[in-house]
Amino acid sequence: xxxxxxxxxxxxxxxxxxxxxxxxxxxxxxxxxxxxxxxxxxxxxxxxxxxxxxxxxxxxxxxxxxxxxxxxxxxxxxxxxxxxxxxxxxxxxxxxxxxxxxxxxxxxxxxxxxxxxxxxxxxxxxxxxxxxxxxxxxxxxxxxxxxxxxxxxxxxxxxxxxxxxxxxxxxxxxxxxxxxxxxxxxxxxxxxxxxxxxxxxxxxxxxxxxxxxxxxxxxxxxxxxxxxxxxxxxxxxxxxxxxxxxxxxxxxxxxxxxxxxxxxxxxxxxxxxxxxxx
Amino acid sequence: xxxxxxxxxxxxxxxxxxxxxxxxxxxxxxxxxxxxxxxxxxxxxxxxxxxxxxxxxxxxxxxxxxxxxxxxxxxxxxxxxxxxxxxxxxxxxxxxxxxxxxxxxxxxxxxxxxxxxxxxxxxxxxxxxxxxxxxxxxxxxxxxxxxxxxxxxxxxxxxxxxxxxxxxxxxxxxxxxxxxxxxxxxxxxxxxxxxxxxxxxxxxxxxxxxxxxxxxxxxxxxxxxxxxxxxxxxxxxxxxxxxxxxxxxxxxxxxxxxx
Numbered sequence: 079x080x081x082x083x084x085x086x087x088x089x090x091x092x093x094x095x096x097x098x099x100x101x102x103x104x105x106x107x108x109x110x111x112x113x114x115x116x117x118x119x120x121x122x123x124x125x126x127x128x129x130x131x132x133x134x135x136x137x138x139x140x141x142x143x144x145x146x147x148x149x150x151x152x153x154x155x156x157x158x159x160x161x162x163x164x165x166x167x168x169x170x171x172x173x174x175x176x177x178x179x180x181x182x183x184x185x186x187x188x189x190x191x192x193x194x195x196x197x198x199x200x201x202x203x204x205x206x207x208x209x210x211x212x213x214x215x216x217x218x219x220x221x222x223x224x225x226x227x228x229x230x231x232x233x234x235x236x237x238x239x240x241x242x243x244x245x246x247x248x249x250x251x252x253x254x255x256x257x258x259x260x261x262x263x264x265x266x267x268x269x270x271x272x273x274x275x276x277x278x279x280x281x282x283x284x285x286x287x288x289x290x291x292x293x294x295x296x297x298x299x300x301x302x303x304x305x306x307x308x309x310x311x312x313x314x315x316x317x318x319x320x321x322x323x324x325x326x327x328x329x330x331x332x333x334x335x336x337x338x339x340x341x342x343x344x345x346x347x348x349x350x351x352x353x354x355x356x
Numbered sequence: 357x358x359x360x361x362x363x364x365x366x367x368x369x370x371x372x373x374x375x376x377x378x379x380x381x382x383x384x385x386x387x388x389x390x391x392x393x394x395x396x397x398x399x400x401x402x403x404x405x406x407x408x409x410x411x412x413x414x415x416x417x418x419x420x421x422x423x424x425x426x427x428x429x430x431x432x433x434x435x436x437x438x439x440x441x442x443x444x445x446x447x448x449x450x451x452x453x454x455x456x457x458x459x460x461x462x463x464x465x466x467x468x469x470x471x472x473x474x475x476x477x478x479x480x481x482x483x484x485x486x487x488x489x490x491x492x493x494x495x496x497x498x499x500x501x502x503x504x505x506x507x508x509x510x511x512x513x514x515x516x517x518x519x520x521x522x523x524x525x526x527x528x529x530x531x532x533x534x535x536x537x538x539x540x541x542x543x544x545x546x547x548x549x550x551x552x553x554x555x556x557x558x559x560x561x562x563x564x565x566x567x568x569x570x571x572x573x574x575x576x577x578x579x580x581x582x583x584x585x586x587x588x589x590x591x592x593x594x595x596x597x598x599x600x601x602x603x604x605x606x607x608x609x610x611x612x613x614x615x
Contacts, residue, residue: 120526121497235396264395265553265598272602291526298601334531336560338583338599344535345560348528 082109083253083285084132087146091127091309094139102127102140104309110253114279114286116300116317118293118331124309125289129255132287133172134162150252168198171246173275175258177238181230187214187241188226191248198249213244217274236267240274247278253285261290272299293320293331305331308355327354357386357547358407358515363416365399365406376402376411378571386514389541389548391558391565391579393595399571400551404517407549408439420515431465438508442520444500448492454478454503455488461511477506480544482536498529502536509540518550522557534560555599559583567592 091103103124108115119125131142134154147154149170152161174180182190191210195201201209214222217240230238239259246254259275260268276299279286290296296303297320305313305328313325323329330348365377377399384390392400405411407418409429418425420436441447448457458474467473475485481502492500501521508516521537522530538561541548552558558565559579567574567589575589587593597603 120528266395266594269598269602276602293527294601298603331527334528336531336534336556338556338559338596341560341583343560344538345531347531347535 081151082111083150084110084287085146085148086110086132087144089128089131089144089147090142091124091131091136092141092143094141102309103131106304106306106309106311108304108311108314110285110287112252112283112285113302114288114300116296116303117287117289117306118291118296118303119306120291120331122308123306125291125306126257128306129172129257129287129289132255133166133170135172164198167194167246167251168249169251170253170255171249171251173239173242173246173254173256173259176262177230177235177242178262180242181238183230186227186229187233191241191245194245195248209248210244213248214241216247216278217241217244218270219244234267235263236271239263239271243271243275243278247282250282251284253287254279255287255289257289258291259288260295261292293328294335310355312354325354326351357388357421358384358549359417359419359422360403360407361417361419363403363406363418364414365402365411366414367412375571377406379416380566380568380571380573381416382566382573382576384547384549386547387541387545388564389550389562391562392549392551392568393553393555393558393565394568394574395553397570398568400568401519402571403568404439404519404549404551408437408517409433434461434513435465435511436513437515437517438511438513439517439519440501440504440508440521443524444497444504445492445524447504448500450492453489453491454495457503458507458510461507465511467511473510477510480509480540481506496529497525498532501525501529501533505533505536505540509544512544513546515547515549518548520552521550523552523554530557537561555582555595567595 087107089103089106090101093100093102106128117125117128127136130136136142144155149165188210191213192206195206195209211222211226214225219225219240225233225237233241260271263271288296288300297317300317303315303317303320304311305325307327313323313328315323323332333346334348336345361381363377363380367374367376380403382390392403394400402411406413409427420433425433455474458477459470462470462473474488478485478487483499483502495503522533525533534557540546548561550558550561559582562579564578566576569591574591575587577587577592581587585596587596
């Protein structure tokens with residue numbers, strides 16, 4: 079890795095609430111090149127907040143601090159709102175979990191893709207339209223022309239998620255953050271969506287941060303995996319070496335899944351060691 | 357214990373007609389666990405809802421203990437058959453305490469000795485009596501699902517209909533709930549019908565299962581056959597493959613930096 083695309087050091091996300099301060103992310107550091115990085119953890123481990131903090135999407139009253147938070151040499155903490163706006167959706171984009179809630183319900187899919195494109199690239203109507211159609215084709219929509227003029231409620235979950243991927247990739251970003259992109263989808267459909275995502279990411283040489291609770295899925299999809307627990311990275315490992323995970327939390331997470339391969343009964347459960355959260 | 361013959365569920369008429377379940381038949385022995393697998397829209401949940409009266413039976417026969425069910429279902433039916441829903445965040449009344457949630461079925465069925473029954477039910481699902489006066493928002497996802505199971509068990513039913521009981525839960529919590537269900541079945545001699553999209557979960561809990569697609573039964577198979585990979589049907593195969601995680605068609609070489 080020569081120059082990292084994304085450099086995060088000691089990232090912290092705090093929420094100051096009436097009941098006290100909750101630290102959702104507590105000192106996460108990693109560097110990302112043009113590779114696929116997985117972030118895994120259970121609900122409340124801070125994995126989504128990490129992804130959001132990078133994009134500056136931490137909801138108020140959240141507070142983000144970091145020793146370094148740089149994208150391609152640009153300091154994201156010092157960058158003006160204007161710079162951030164051009165980065166977000168342009169060079170860094172994010173695919174959200176549920177297409178039902180993340181697409182605009184009163185705009186056709188085509189219009190939304192055009193809007194995303196024209197927000198970042200100076201382009202005429204015809205050109206934007208061509209780009210949007212090409213993008214819909216790239217995500218393997220059977221009939222791009224028809225999907226273009228459909229509203230989000232008229233398409234299935236898998237199609238909606240592919241439409242969102244099309245919208246996020248139309249500006250040719252350098253970094254894609256995918257926050258549980260397939261957990262609202264069926265197993266077979268989610269494989270199809272992942273295949274498309276995989277192809278596009280490797281074709282365009284993008285960096286990808288894949289956030290998920292599904293350890294098995296992440297390890298089969300990504301090159302490198304960060305395992306998060308209680309706001310910290312407890313383990314970082316190469317995806318292919320997942321079997322050799324050292325941390326008891328990672329090991330426990332792996333073991334407690336029922337598998338088709340063997341029949342363990344009762345399933346080993348996770349004994350959470352309070353020391354993990356320190 | 358439970359026999360479903362040519363079950364058909366149809367919503368709407370004319371152009372709006374949707375055949376949610378088409379001609380599904382299966383039979384569950386007492387004490388067995390039977391799985392229904394398929395993707396969303398395959399009609400697997402509708403079968404469960406049709407059994408317990410939440411969906412209309414357009415044609416076909418559902419019988420419990422050899423007796424065809426009546427519409428509306430009687431009290432006796434709900435003493436035998438109870439359901440656990442997918443999302444414990446949505447299926448518990450947010451403004452009822454655990455105590456109130458659990459005493460409701462007892463009151464409906466005119467059961468006495470509510471206090472002892474509630475404490476017993478909490479114990480069965482592995483919760484201490486201190487949970488009795490909590491509200492759902494004071495419980496974690498796994499604890500809520502335990503309460504939902506306790507609510508279903510408090511009338512001592514023979515059949516439990518489980519609609520994706522673990523898909524809203526984290527992996528480690530899922531393991532706890534699966535162990536609990538396994539244990540309860542053995543101790544109380546329950547019969548399960550489990551709906552899930554996760555083949556591994558179904559194979560873990562059930563002996564036999566039915567694979568469904570587009571409202572139709574595709575294949576009836578056993579968990580043992582599933583484990584050995586002996587599925588005759590293409591669709592079942594694709595489900596098995598999907599459950600193994602993501603596979604690249606051709607392994608890609610290490611990422612070449614594009615810029």
